[in-house]
Amino acid sequence: MAIKTAPRPNLRWTDYLYLPSILKGLKITFSYFAKTLLRKNLYTMEFPEQKWMFPKRYRGYPMLVQGDNGVENCVACKLCEVVCPPSAITIRIGHYNNPEVKERIPAEFIIDMGRCIVCGMCEEACPCEAIVMSNAHVMSSGSRSGLIFKKTLLLDDYHQIPTMRD
Numbered sequence: 001m002a003i004k005t006a007p008r009p010n011l012r013w014t015d016y017l018y019l020p021s022i023l024k025g026l027k028i029t030f031s032y033f034a035k036t037l038l039r040k041n042l043y044t045m046e047f048p049e050q051k052w053m054f055p056k057r058y059r060g061y062p063m064l065v066q067g068d069n070g071v072e073n074c075v076a077c078k079l080c081e082v083v084c085p086p087s088a089i090t091i092r093i094g095h096y097n098n099p100e101v102k103e104r105i106p107a108e109f110i111i112d113m114g115r116c117i118v119c120g121m122c123e124e125a126c127p128c129e130a131i132v133m134s135n136a137h138v139m140s141s142g143s144r145s146g147l148i149f150k151k152t153l154l155l156d157d158y159h160q161i162p163t164m165r166d
């Protein structure tokens with residue numbers, strides 16, 4: 001079988017010097033540097049004080065949804081716990097104090113954000129739209145225990161969550 005080789009480009013002798021290419025690259029770098037210095041166009045931002053605005057469809061970390069009555073939509077069916085690929089969800093079933101409204105609520109609902117792979121399967125599986133993917137994307141902590149989110153934190157508006165948690 002004949003071996004096909006890619007055609008080599010015809011290089012001029014100046015192309016072998018590298019120096020013009022390096023100078024061309026530096027020219028671009030310094031033009032950006034000058035623009036930033038003159039604040040004509042800022043290419044960096046002061047993170048975490050400044051944050052990108054993500055579109056609504058952006059899929060970030062999961063959060064729990066609270067109904068208008070102030071009670072979480074979750075009925076502690078444990079479907080999300082079962083489907084979660086890295087077993088990041090832990091639910092302990094509790095009983096709601098008004099069985100006419102609902103029978104079960106999660107006494108404890110924990111998501112280990114250190115394990116969560118943001119796959120969205122919990123949201124897909126939930127029959128009550130009680131767990132949704134928020135657009136929170138910054139999840140950092142100085143320790144693993146700081147990434148374990150309990151129910152109260154998961155019910156909070158994610159924008160209230162500090163960027164760095166210890």
Ligand code: SF4
Nearest residue numbers: 084116117119120122
């Ligand atoms: S997004 Fe995926 S990994 Fe994260 S809690 Fe839901 S099912 Fe688990």
Ligand code: SF4
Nearest residue numbers: 074075077078080126
């Ligand atoms: S969040 Fe949804 S799937 Fe998970 S336990 Fe609650 S009701 Fe069930």
